Structures are given as C-alpha cells and as structure tokens.
Amino acid sequence: MKAALLPLALVLGSVAAAPQTPPVAATAFRWTGTPTQGGLIAGTAPAGSIAVTLDGQPLTLAAGQFVAGFDRDAGPAARLEATLADGRRIVQPLAVAPRAWRIERLNTLPRFPVPDPVMAQRRPGELAQIAAARAQATDATGWRQRFVWPATGRISGLFGAQRIYRGEPGAYHSGTDIALPTGAPVVAPADGVVVLAATAPFTLEGNLLMIDHGMGLNSAFLHLSRIDVRPGDHVRQGQPIGAVGMTGRATGPHLHWSLRWRDARLDPLLVAGAMPER
Template sequence: MTPAAALALLATVAAPATAQLAPAVAAPTAQVDPAAATFRMTGPVMQGGLIVVHAPRDAVSVTLDGKALPLAPDGLFVVGFDRDAGPQAMLAAVLADGRQVTRALAVAPRAWRIERLDTLPRFPAPDPVMAQLRPAELARIVAARALSTDAQGWRQPFVWPATGRISGLFGAQRIYRGEPGAYHSGTDIARPTGSPVVAPADGVVILAADHPFTLEGNLLMIDHGDGLNSAFLHLSRIDVKVGDHVRQGQTVGAVGATGRATGPHLHWSLRWRDARLDPMLLAGAMPAQ
C-alpha cells in the first residue's frame, strides 16, 4: 500500500470517531427573574410609617403577621406601622402554584417627644356633658372607619391639607406624675380661622359632622382606600358631605377652633386600619411659607 493510500484509509476510519466526540449543543434554559418572586416596596419601614408594596408575581393572596390584606389586580397594597409597632413584621404571599413567599421586615423605632408633668394629675375633673355625649360620638367614628369605598388615593403621594407652622407633633406624649397620658394622634398646623383645608389625596367622605363633637369639634373624615383614612379636626366649616368623591387638592373645609382647641389650627390624623400613622412621613417636609 502506498503512503498516500494509507493516509486516505486513516482519514476514512477517523472521521466517524471525530464526529462522535463533537461537543453537544446545550438546550436553552428558561430565564428566571429574581424580582418576580419578591416583595418590592416604597416608603419608610418605621413606627408611624406607611409603605406601598408590590406583591410577588402571580400572588393570589397576601398577609401581614397572618392577617389577610386586600390585593389590587395590579399586585399593589399598602401596609402601615403603628406609632407603637414592634420591631418585626412578616409579609407573606401565596402564589398561584401554591408556593409561599415571605419577607421579614425590621421596623425602625422612633424617638418621641416626651414631656413630664410631675405636678399635674392625668385626668381633669369629670365632665358630665362629655360623659353623656361621648359614647355616641365614638360610635359614629368607629362606624365611619368601618366603611369600605372605591377610593384610590392610597396610590398617590400625599400633600399637606394646609400649610403653616407645625404646632403639634405626631406621637408626642405627656407623663403625669409618672402615669402616661394618651399620645398626640396627629399633626397640628397653626393657621387663622377660615384658612382653606384641602384633600391630601383622592378619597370618599365617610364622616362630615353636622354639629361639633365634644373633642374634635367639626370633624371631617375621608377614606383614601385600602384601609387608609384621614381625619380633620376643629374645622370652622365643612364643605363636603358623606359619599362625596373628592380629588387631591380640592377644598373640603376651613381651619377653626371648634371642640377642645386652644386656638385656630388644623389637626390632621391618619390611620391604616387600627395603626396610627405620622402624617409628616406621608406628606414630607412642610412647604416654605
């Protein structure tokens, strides 16, 4: 056999083996989006704060510390943290395929303004008129907060319902002879009587007092949806009625000094379910005057 023939024979024999050793092409794999299986949120996770949360993709239900929360079709919902909220909370979601996704939240504590009054008792002398009227007033407030509306204001960045000097801070508390009194449940804004009060976000009116309450005076409450509502106290007048849909920035009343007030101001309080929230965390810094 000639050298050329021998080389040709080797090439013929080796070709199949070479083909068998060729590396296999890997099958394409599905790309997994890590963000699809997590909670995404905006807002401060702290006492008195409110966060807007985007549930994991394909979530069919969500809970906070085991309690069910409403979930919008686009996967959004809100969570509020009470002034005295504990250091931890747990979000959980059940996905369409039955899997569960959880996220532990570390709730930041706040340093509240505490005033100690060692010479005054906690409770003043009993007021018989208030004792008679107060139960019915509280019942109206509780009934209003229990209403469910189609409001979507919870999705919006909040604005201040009035601008002016902040004269009372959310969470401030007095200690009377070592016994703590109730903390301040809202933010006070000092303004002259008659100054306009506007809706801080879209909402539905759930209470518009037809006469002054003993403590709150002329009281207006607006539901912003998803368990979030505002209350405006001491108004000199109310310009809307129960059931009205109001838009952010719409005038809804005027500053006054009705009820228990030492001077004209707006007391603005916010609640998410039973959690009392700090309005300054939602509305941000007070605009310059």
C-alpha cells in the same frame, strides 16, 4: 434610624422530584416607604400572588399592589407573606425601625383631668360614629397618590408626642397640628370619599371631617370652623374641603390632621413629607 430590611425572602413549599419550578427571587416583594413606627409602605406583591398577609392579617390587593402601615407603638419585626397560585409561599421578614418620641414630664395635672358629665354622656355615641366611618370600604384610589399637606403653616404639635403628668402617662398625640387662623382653607391631601362630616361639634374633635382614601387608609380633620363637603362626596387631591377652626377641645385655632391605616396610627410627616414653605 433607617429600617433594616432582613436580607432574605423565604420561599416555602413541598420539595418535589425534578423538574422543579425555579425559586422566586428574594426581591419579589417591592415597596416604597420605610417600615418604621408611624410609617406607611406601598408595595407590589410577587408576580402570581393570589393573597398577601401582614403578620397573618390579609391585605387588600389591587392589580398586585398593596399598602401597609405600622402603628406608633409597632414592635421591631413584621412579616409579609404572599401565596402564589401554585401554592408556594414567599415570606419577607421586615425590621420595623423604632423612633424616639418627644416626651414631656410635668409636675402638674392635665388641663382636662376627668370627663365632664356632658362628655361622659355624648362620647360613646361619637366614638361609635367614628368607628362606623372608619369601617366603610369605598372605591377610593387616593392611596396610590403621593399625599400633600391639607394646609400649609407652622407645625405646632407633633405626631407621637406625649406628656407624663406626675408620673402618669397621658395619651400620645395621634396627629399633626398646624397652627393657622380661623377660616384658613383646608384641602384634601389625596383623592377620597367623605365618610363622616360632623357639623354638630363632637366634644373633643369639634367639627370633624373624615375621608377614606381606599385600602384601609383614611384621614381625619379636627376642630374645623366649616365643612364644605358631605358624606358620599368624592373629593380630588387639592380640592377645598373646609376651613381651620377651634371647635371642640382646642386652646387656639389650628388644624389637627390624623392618618390611619386600619387601626395603625400614622405620622403625616412620613406620608406627606416635609411641610412646604408658605
């Protein structure tokens, strides 16, 4: 279902006696991408904007450009608002398209129903490292690029899919899995800065690599057999960064690629497009 753009941007401000500044056009916000659950848009703010918000949260502007993402469970409506230098505000309502997720209902218990003692002890520290990596703001400009797939192969796990075990919902799949043999190369999907390279395997993610692409957009690559870059390295789109593996909690060799914009989990298929033919 394609997102519907609500037809009118509203210009707000005090009514003054003549002469008045000409009204700002309804199309003053421009963007590519579709406002949809798991989607990302890259936009240009109205000329003269000094601040832009999404649902009241400030967005970073770079020469008038911004990015904004919509979580897998985003609600049906969002709101962009720009503040101009003269004090006027432009409000652009957005209709966020819902998606039908793959839901599997099982009459069994999860494969890993409860944390083991080792995981219970280690997990808080691992999550703290991941949160600290995501909080880093770098000078990366990969957000400007069209993303490419970090590996080419059969998609074995879809973003957003969820299993329900005997009526109890499990966590949904927060990335896309690509089935490949151990040692298959992994490349950077866009320019960025390495913010985490965990070669002491995490309990779930195994060898975990995270790259910041700027503007709050970051990638994570899980279960790697090898990591070829270090924290602080600037990487270029297409540069080798590691190799596929099955470290951590994995039942077979594959690459799990997840994307986030701030706290919003994004669908790699919507950001990178269809998987290319091998």
